[in-house]
Structure formats: structure tokens, C-alpha cells
Amino acid sequence: xxxxxxxxxxxxxxxxxxxxxxxxADVVYANVSRQYPNISLGTVYRNLTLLADMGEIRRLHLGxxxxxxxxxxxxxxxxxxxxxxxxxxxxxxxxxxxxxxAGVGFDGQIAGHITYFYGVCGECxxxxxx
Amino acid sequence: xxxxxxxxxxxxxxxxxxxxxxxxADVVYANVSRQYPNISLGTVYRNLTLLADMGEIRRLHLGxxxxxxxxxxxxxxxxxxxxxxxxxxxxxxxxxxxxxxAGVGFDGQIAGHITYFYGVCGECxxxxxx
DNA sequence: TAATAAAACAGTAATCATTACTAATATTGG
DNA sequence: CCAATATTAGTAATGATTACTGTTTTATTA
Numbered sequence: 296x297x298x299x300x301x302x303x304x305x306x307x308x309x310x311x312x313x314x315x316x317x318x319x320a321d322v323v324y325a326n327v328s329r330q331y332p333n334i335s336l337g338t339v340y341r342n343l344t345l346l347a348d349m350g351e352i353r354r355l356h357l358g359x360x361x362x363x364x365x366x367x368x369x370x371x372x373x374x375x376x377x378x379x380x381x382x383x384x385x386x387x388x389x390x391x392x393x394x395x396x397a398g399v400g401f402d403g404q405i406a407g408h409i410t411y412f413y414g415v416c417g418e419c420x421x422x423x424x425x
Numbered sequence: 426x427x428x429x430x431x432x433x434x435x436x437x438x439x440x441x442x443x444x445x446x447x448x449x450a451d452v453v454y455a456n457v458s459r460q461y462p463n464i465s466l467g468t469v470y471r472n473l474t475l476l477a478d479m480g481e482i483r484r485l486h487l488g489x490x491x492x493x494x495x496x497x498x499x500x501x502x503x504x505x506x507x508x509x510x511x512x513x514x515x516x517x518x519x520x521x522x523x524x525x526x527a528g529v530g531f532d533g534q535i536a537g538h539i540t541y542f543y544g545v546c547g548e549c550x551x552x553x554x555x
Numbered sequence: 556t557a558a559t560a561a562a563a564c565a566g567t568a569a570t571c572a573t574t575a576c577t578a579a580t581a582t583t584g585g
Numbered sequence: 586c587c588a589a590t591a592t593t594a595g596t597a598a599t600g601a602t603t604a605c606t607g608t609t610t611t612a613t614t615a
Contacts, residue, residue, distance in 0.1 A: 299591045335594045358486030393520050402547030410540040417532030429562045465565045
């Protein structure tokens with residue numbers, strides 16, 4: 296029950312902190328493997344889940360079949376490029392008020408929302424077609 | 426390439442139209458099986474995907490491990506109850522303008538957003554604790 | 556209506572992300 | 586250092602979804 300330190304968990308957290316592209320579990324695995332060649336994918340998954348449950352990182356369900364992870368737990372939103380698949384952060388003003396809009400006339404309590412934006416990123420926009 | 430009619434596909438679409446609770450593929454399978462006892466789960470998946478690709482239904486990724494399907498393709502939002510897991514429609518004013526907010530200072534094109542709300546539904550709210 | 560081509564099917568196997576299991580190892584408090 | 590226990594590596598299992606294959610339906614044309 297009590298949490299014990301583990302080098303692997305620390306390496307996973309540290310790796311995530313260096314990345315702003317919200318990697319998937321297998322990307323974390325591939326990278327942390329360089330430092331700990333024997334680490335297993337199960338350990339990566341277990342620690343990502345543990346860190347997410349503790350609130351130290353965020354797990355993102357983006358509908359692309361794999362979960363993504365983000366060491367930035369502050370309130371912010373994500374953009375997914377439909378061309379290159381990249382996930383990036385958006386700097387935008389709060390849209391918390393949509394919770395209130397959702398609550399109007401709704402018989403229940405709105406605790407929060409999940410929102411992500413999609414489109415074409417700047418880099419893909421400026422590339423020649425095909 | 427050309428689409429051909431199929432009784433199974435029609436039954437799947439019709440079943441979805443009778444439901445407002447955004448069932449998963451296995452729920453669709455269980456129900457359509459009453460009318461077509463030999464229908465296979467693969468047929469259900471194939472047709473749900475086909476219908477979604479044609480824009481006749483919507484596929485919802487809600488992060489609960491299974492995709493949900495909705496015959497209502499009009500612009501609207503969903504609420505997921507964290508207690509009972511039910512998915513319900515929200516009648517709320519448009520929040521399309523959050524796309525513009527997201528685009529401010531972003532080097533790319535925002536094409537749209539996915540948003541769903543969560544909390545406790547009316548029915549679960551009024552139940553006694555535990 | 557019969558013949559033919561193509562799409563769709565049922566049934567089953569495969570895939571892929573994720574989780575569970577287990578014996579061995581690492582961490583921690585005394 | 587030692588015992589207690591959390592964590593690990595490695596592997597097996599799970600669960601949702603997709604792919605494959607031989608058979609059946611649908612649609613077209615004669």
C-alpha cells in the first residue's frame with residue numbers, strides 16, 4: 296500500500312517532463328529503455344497509471360487507439376493535427392464557462408469537461424499539397 | 426466498391442435510431458441478434474464503421490474502453506455520468522466559438538473540437554449515498 | 556427468370572493496446 | 586544488516602476491434 300521509490304518510475308516521470316509532444320506508452324518505453332535496457336512495457340504502463348492516479352501526470356484519450364501522457368497537469372487544451380497526428384498544447388483563455396452552459400436545463404451536476412481541438416497544424420498547412 | 430443493400434445493416438441502423446443511450450457495439454449485437462440470430466459481431470462492427478464513415482451515425486470515443494454509437498448526427502454534446510456510466514444528450518446552446526478562442530495565437534487551422542461533459546446525472550444525484 | 560459479378564455475410568483467427576500474474580529483486584524502517 | 590513489502594522483468598491473459606475466407610445475398614443484365 297505504501298508507496299516506495301523506484302528508479303524506473305522516476306526515469307519515466309523525468310522523460311515525460313522533457314517532452315511536450317504527449318507520447319504514448321510505447322514511446323515512453325522505447326526511450327526509457329535506453330537508460331534501463333531491461334525495463335518492461337508492463338512497468339511503464341503500471342507507473343504511467345500510478346502517476347496519473349496520483350495526479351502527477353495526465354492521461355489523454357484522444358480517440359486514436361492509444362493513450363497519450365502529459366507531464367503538464369495544469370489546465371490547458373490540446374490540438375491534434377489530422378495530417379501528421381501530432382498532439383500539441385494550445386495557449387488559450389479558459390473556457391470553463393462551457394460547464395455552466397451545459398448545466399442550463401440539465402437535471403444533474405456538471406463536474407467538468409474533456410475538450411480537444413483538431414485541424415491542420417502550422418507546419419502541415421505550409422507544406423505543398425501531396 | 427458500390428454499396429449494396431443489406432438487411433443486417435438496415436437492422437443495425439434502425440436499432441440505433443430507437444436508442445438515445447449511445448450503445449456500444451456489443452449492445453447493438455445483442456439486440457440485433459434477436460432479429461437475426463446468426464448475425465456475427467464482425468458484421469456489426471463492419472456496418473457500424475461503414476455507417477459512421479458515410480456520416481449516417483456518429484462514433485463516440487469517450488475514454489471508457491469501448492466506442493459508443495449515436496444515430497443522431499446533428500451538432501450536440503454528451504454527458505457521461507461518473508456513477509452509473511450512462512451517456513446522455515445535452516440540450517445546450519452552441520459553443521462553436523471555442524474554436525475561435527483556440528485559434529487565437531495558434532499557428533494552424535482549427536477545424537473543430539470534440540467535447541464531452543462529465544459529472545453525476547440527475548437520477549444518481551437524488552439517490553441516497555451508498 | 557436465369558446467369559453472372561460483386562458486395563456482404565457468418566464464423567473464426569489475428570491484432571493491438573493494456574492489464575494481470577509470478578517468481579525474483581529493490582527499497583525502507585528498525 | 587534484516588525482515589517486511591513494494592516493485593520489477595518477463596510472460597500470459599484480456600478485451601475491443603479488425604482481418605480473413607469460403608458461402609450467401611444483392612444487383613445487373615440478358
